[in-house]
């Protein structure tokens with residue numbers, strides 16, 4: 001039996017890229033969204049439509065999802081993973097940084113949900129998987145705006161889960177601790193970046209993107225009547 005379409009945002013790097021590999025391995029056709037189309041095409045995955053889309057551009061997200069669903073059938077899941085982490089002390093941080101984080105991490109997730117939810121409700125089936133963070137459950141130094149976005153992802157996910165549970169649509173929150181990806185590299189404060197790097201070293205390394213991808217796959221592959229509401233995972237030696 002052919003497998004249904006899965007949409008993954010932020011599939012050009014890190015967790016999204018690893019998740020694209022896992023779902024392709026399991027035989028799913030994919031719609032991969034991120035700005036860097038070349039990086040997604042370089043994966044060479046079978047049945048993967050790659051589109052250069054800024055997740056903050058709602059019309060572009062809708063157009064790509066419509067194109068993919070027309071060609072590959074209705075989306076059975078979306079993995080809202082695209083995100084940015086620009087750590088900073090709020091008194092010094094350029095407001096453009098927290099604006100970008102709220103636009104991508106919160107509004108981007110809502111844009112992804114908006115693109116697939118009416119279809120899932122109509123079909124009475126589907127799964128929305130939102131990648132939040134342990135920083136969506138507790139606070140950390142220099143994380144004020146980032147934690148704000150990830151607490152929002154947790155709240156949006158849990159409230160949406162309640163809203164659509166009666167329609168047989170699942171909502172899953174994935175909350176990883178530190179993962180070895182390009183995420184930290186976009187933080188502009190060099191001292192914060194350095195300290196974060198030391199913290200990762202002190203715990204003897206962090207999760208690999210593939211660890212999170214397998215957790216996402218685990219949540220998805222349960223029968224539709226089983227909703228794994230949240231998975232929190234981190235390196236064993238990560239303390240907070």
Ligand code: NDP
Nearest residue numbers: 010012013014015034035036055082083178179181182183
């Ligand atoms: P990466 O930086 O490796 O990947 C981020 C992805 O998001 C890229 O594919 C990037 O693609 C995409 N992205 C960023 N901005 C946009 C945008 N405007 N439109 C579309 N896509 C965008 O980081 P991770 O893989 O680590 O991050 C993935 C998710 O995991 C994020 O939500 C992050 O907050 C979360 N997370 C990560 C942790 C970690 O320690 N790494 C821990 C906990 C959660 P492109 O630049 O091509 O657009």
